[in-house]
Amino acid sequence: EDQVTQSPEALRLQEGESSSLNCSYTVSGLRGLFWYRQDPGKGPEFLFTLYSAGEEKEKERLKATLTKKESFLHITAPKPEDSATYLCAVQAMGGYNKLIFGAGTRLAVHP
Amino acid sequence: GAVVSQHPSWVICKSGTSVKIECRSLDFQATTMFWYRQFPKQSLMLMATSNEGSKATYEQGVEKDKFLINHASLTLSTLTVTSAHPEDSSFYICSASKLEGAYEQYFGPGTRLTVT
Numbered sequence: 126e127d128q129v130t131q132s133p134e135a136l137r138l139q140e141g142e143s144s145s146l147n148c149s150y151t152v153s154g155l156r157g158l159f160w161y162r163q164d165p166g167k168g169p170e171f172l173f174t175l176y177s178a179g180e181e182k183e184k185e186r187l188k189a190t191l192t193k194k195e196s197f198l199h200i201t202a203p204k205p206e207d208s209a210t211y212l213c214a215v216q217a218m219g220g221y222n223k224l225i226f227g228a229g230t231r232l233a234v235h236p
Numbered sequence: 237g238a239v240v241s242q243h244p245s246w247v248i249c250k251s252g253t254s255v256k257i258e259c260r261s262l263d264f265q266a267t268t269m270f271w272y273r274q275f276p277k278q279s280l281m282l283m284a285t286s287n288e289g290s291k292a293t294y295e296q297g298v299e300k301d302k303f304l305i306n307h308a309s310l311t312l313s314t315l316t317v318t319s320a321h322p323e324d325s326s327f328y329i330c331s332a333s334k335l336e337g338a339y340e341q342y343f344g345p346g347t348r349l350t351v352t
Contacts, residue, residue, distance in 0.1 A: 168344050
């Protein structure tokens, strides 16, 4: 069964304190792995798509990496405005473009 | 860009009534649209997938007669919650894929439904 597990469930950082969020996945043929950011009471905002092991993508203070079993979202020198829930999702080969989401990591960055 | 809108952003209705939620892709055509619901502090749960001009595909456990989905055009999908009950209160979010073969889903801002 296709499955996504994110850790930690919640993370509290001081402003400027870099860290990483983990997304472990099990999927029968990975088509793509997606990272989203969700603020309270809003829909998820697309961040990155990763397609193959070894791929990396960056956007401002965020960098996403992918291996055959997991993905990391690295946050460098975070700011309070980076506080949000970060969701990881995978899409399997075959069928329609269904996303399987993890439970998310709630990130709080304090000044 | 890839902007998806939802209307209304929130709605309160009485038990037994029906509520329609619209999802529009504003700057692209969406072959496929998805409907999710999200409970507080939980992740998104896919309810159904709709393709323009065809019947929606519902996930296991989702009542298709209760949650009616129509995808009448390449920019509009609607979700109608029929005979709503308090347990249907939730945050409903739609998403859209730009076209077949492009895998990202772009999400709307969500609709908060409260059934009293």
